[in-house]
Amino acid sequence: MLSRTASNLFWMGRNLERAETAARLLDVGQRITLLPNTELGYQNEWNSLLQASGTSDLFRQKYGEITQEKIEEFIFFDHDNPSSAASCLEQAREAGRIVRTALTSQVWDALNVAYQELRKIERQPRAKLDMAGLTDFITSHTSTVRGAINATQLRNDGWHFMNLGYSIERADATARLLDVKYFVLLPRIEFVGSGLDNYQWQVILRALSAHRAYHWAYGGDITAAQVADFLILNGESPRALITSLYEAVWHLEGLARRYGDSVPTEARDKAREVLAALESRNIEMIFDEGLHEFLSRFIREMATISNLVHQDYLMGGV
Amino acid sequence: MNYYNEMFDGDAVREPYARLREWVETMPDDFRQMKQAEAEALFRRIGITFAVYGEGGDPDRLIPFDMMPRVFEQAEWRRLERGIKQRARALNAFLRDVYGRGEIVRAGRIPARLVYRNEAYEKAVVGIVPPRGVYSHIIGIDIVRTAKDEFHVLEDNCRTPSGVSYMLENREIMMRMFPQLFRTNRIEPVDQYPELLRRTLESLAPAKCSERPTCVILTPGHYNSAYYEHSFLANLMGVELVEGQDLFVDGEFCYMRTTTGPKRVDVIYRRIDDPFLDPLCFRPDSMLGVPGLMDVYRSGGVSICSAPGAGVADDKAIYTFVPEMVRFYLGEEPILNNVQTWTLWKDDDYRYVMENLGDLVVKEVHGSGGYGMLVGPKSTAAEIETFRAKIQANPSNYIAQPTLALSTCPTFVDEGIAPRHVDLRPFCLCGDRIELVPGGLTRVALREGSLVVNSSQGGGVKDTWVLSE
Numbered sequence: 001m002l003s004r005t006a007s008n009l010f011w012m013g014r015n016l017e018r019a020e021t022a023a024r025l026l027d028v029g030q031r032i033t034l035l036p037n038t039e040l041g042y043q044n045e046w047n048s049l050l051q052a053s054g055t056s057d058l059f060r061q062k063y064g065e066i067t068q069e070k071i072e073e074f075i076f077f078d079h080d081n082p083s084s085a086a087s088c089l090e091q092a093r094e095a096g097r098i099v100r101t102a103l104t105s106q107v108w109d110a111l112n113v114a115y116q117e118l119r120k121i122e123r124q125p126r127a128k129l130d131m132a133g134l135t136d137f138i139t140s141h142t143s144t145v146r147g148a149i150n151a152t153q154l155r156n157d158g159w160h161f162m163n164l165g166y167s168i169e170r171a172d173a174t175a176r177l178l179d180v181k182y183f184v185l186l187p188r189i190e191f192v193g194s195g196l197d198n199y200q201w202q203v204i205l206r207a208l209s210a211h212r213a214y215h216w217a218y219g220g221d222i223t224a225a226q227v228a229d230f231l232i233l234n235g236e237s238p239r240a241l242i243t244s245l246y247e248a249v250w251h252l253e254g255l256a257r258r259y260g261d262s263v264p265t266e267a268r269d270k271a272r273e274v275l276a277a278l279e280s281r282n283i284e285m286i287f288d289e290g291l292h293e294f295l296s297r298f299i300r301e302m303a304t305i306s307n308l309v310h311q312d313y314l315m316g317g318v
Numbered sequence: 319m320n321y322y323n324e325m326f327d328g329d330a331v332r333e334p335y336a337r338l339r340e341w342v343e344t345m346p347d348d349f350r351q352m353k354q355a356e357a358e359a360l361f362r363r364i365g366i367t368f369a370v371y372g373e374g375g376d377p378d379r380l381i382p383f384d385m386m387p388r389v390f391e392q393a394e395w396r397r398l399e400r401g402i403k404q405r406a407r408a409l410n411a412f413l414r415d416v417y418g419r420g421e422i423v424r425a426g427r428i429p430a431r432l433v434y435r436n437e438a439y440e441k442a443v444v445g446i447v448p449p450r451g452v453y454s455h456i457i458g459i460d461i462v463r464t465a466k467d468e469f470h471v472l473e474d475n476c477r478t479p480s481g482v483s484y485m486l487e488n489r490e491i492m493m494r495m496f497p498q499l500f501r502t503n504r505i506e507p508v509d510q511y512p513e514l515l516r517r518t519l520e521s522l523a524p525a526k527c528s529e530r531p532t533c534v535i536l537t538p539g540h541y542n543s544a545y546y547e548h549s550f551l552a553n554l555m556g557v558e559l560v561e562g563q564d565l566f567v568d569g570e571f572c573y574m575r576t577t578t579g580p581k582r583v584d585v586i587y588r589r590i591d592d593p594f595l596d597p598l599c600f601r602p603d604s605m606l607g608v609p610g611l612m613d614v615y616r617s618g619g620v621s622i623c624s625a626p627g628a629g630v631a632d633d634k635a636i637y638t639f640v641p642e643m644v645r646f647y648l649g650e651e652p653i654l655n656n657v658q659t660w661t662l663w664k665d666d667d668y669r670y671v672m673e674n675l676g677d678l679v680v681k682e683v684h685g686s687g688g689y690g691m692l693v694g695p696k697s698t699a700a701e702i703e704t705f706r707a708k709i710q711a712n713p714s715n716y717i718a719q720p721t722l723a724l725s726t727c728p729t730f731v732d733e734g735i736a737p738r739h740v741d742l743r744p745f746c747l748c749g750d751r752i753e754l755v756p757g758g759l760t761r762v763a764l765r766e767g768s769l770v771v772n773s774s775q776g777g778g779v780k781d782t783w784v785l786s787e
Contacts, residue, residue, distance in 0.1 A: 003575040004564050098540045101553040157577060263578050316575020
């Protein structure tokens, strides 16, 4: 497979996942603003969400003060924001268009329809749009694409590259979101049992579409250790670091098997190593290390894996 | 003017269309509209669009598809086929000659100036003989019909003619929408084209290639108006669609960057123009090509289709000499005629054209796509005068032809069915053999009375049938 083709498939996966992250952030932010007495609070919440997507500087430069409308515009529509839902969807569709021949017609169809519909929405006056509808729009279309990929794509190297993009992006997004809010997960005596921590934890779970799943997995009260455990170490949780990393390793193993010994496997080796380290820990050990330190290191390691994927496969061996 | 109608001879239906008459004449309006919408949805869905730049609006446009097919009977097609293949052989012989000893110029049959000072003449490839001595491997020859047995070649396209994807998709869509037509008419298939193209390319392996050659299609990228066609052909042939950035030269060979490391490329079907092929040899600012490619080409490490320099054969000034080429190289009489052409660098021709501008079609020598031309009878006095000034400024940049009585074919229009003018572009493949699939792209001028069939000028396309015996 051409390196450029593989690269486009990889980034198509990453951008689709990122579009979903943007939509989910918007949904969470929306909820926060609906709560009473959060005048100052919601500014902070929005800011942490911007930080999570690494775009808070960009936002400040372009818009200055945070307001509901500006944030919605920025996170959903703004083409100057490379992480906005619209940007990501457009980039994913463009990548797909370039490698049309590597996609089944169902996948292309789903991707193309999502893009055409988005353009229709962009032309509507913003005041007429409802935010919950926009989030649903993105998640339902990205799910359709995802489903088409799973149902129709050949299980070949291209499929591995797409899924590698998805899984690396997801691990990265979860880690970033946790890192921004890590302080609320630290067991601090003054917060325990107060309304505040409970609510903050729920925000994190919601941001990862995991609040119901959490209850199924743990039942009972929400506690910091359990939330962290669920999003970092629980292999049943679809967006947990360990689950995403496990998928990345699985696809890297697939590539290594397919390509044989002549092609370097540094990305695979590194991903295996990070996974093994994660598997050997429990949540207490992570808290002992320091949650922030742990997450920063994890984010760096994911970036290393992504760079190694480029080195091993996407540069054409030169 | 009297136009030859492809379907009707007075009130009588011509033989090849006999079984279509009932189909077209009994088709209810609402059924037709439904099918037309269905066809459009199919095109849109598959993504068959072409891009029109510089006119504003959505650049992704659908080429209008007309459901009424254009039909040839076997005998008509056989004659066309012989004429096309003959012309393809002569054009390649000409190219081999002018990049070699130039016998045709020495013999005084073609003025040296028109060949060697032609913009499309590539000095960089003089003396290089490509595999099998073939320069132009895919030749699109535009043909118009003016009477039952009168076919004229309007122009030759020896570089990278496009449109073959429409030939294939038009057929695909017709078969999908009207399978019964294909049961009652015996229609020769065209879907072997991609396979033939792949075989043709493989037969052109360079000297240094000893195994089964790896072929690729080189595209300028996804912003190009014909990108759909490039990816369509790559997909059907099962070859990689590459951009310049995917290729690099190392030592004697050209390689593509793949996930498993560099892979050698032997045959490049390029869909970019000569000046962009290699920044070290041609335009230094080209980002589309591959630095060093021409060195590899020269030393037999890679084949390029069509060969650099092939464009000199399809220039509109050279066009007037193609019948001469047929006689000179093949010792045969041309089966297909040229259209009478006045070349404005000759004094007599110039005078005649300037006096009769209102009756003629004037074209730029290097123009294409229906841009930069004057259709005298369809133009206002002011338009004619503006064009006259352009000609006076640089006469040798123009040729003129009579307004041809292009044949018409029944075509679905808003009011029902009406005759519209058509032309034909068959695609001839030249490798170890010369091959032609029975069919081609029929373009139709959808505006009433219009003689310009180019898609960029409001033209549409039709499926083209060749009936078997």
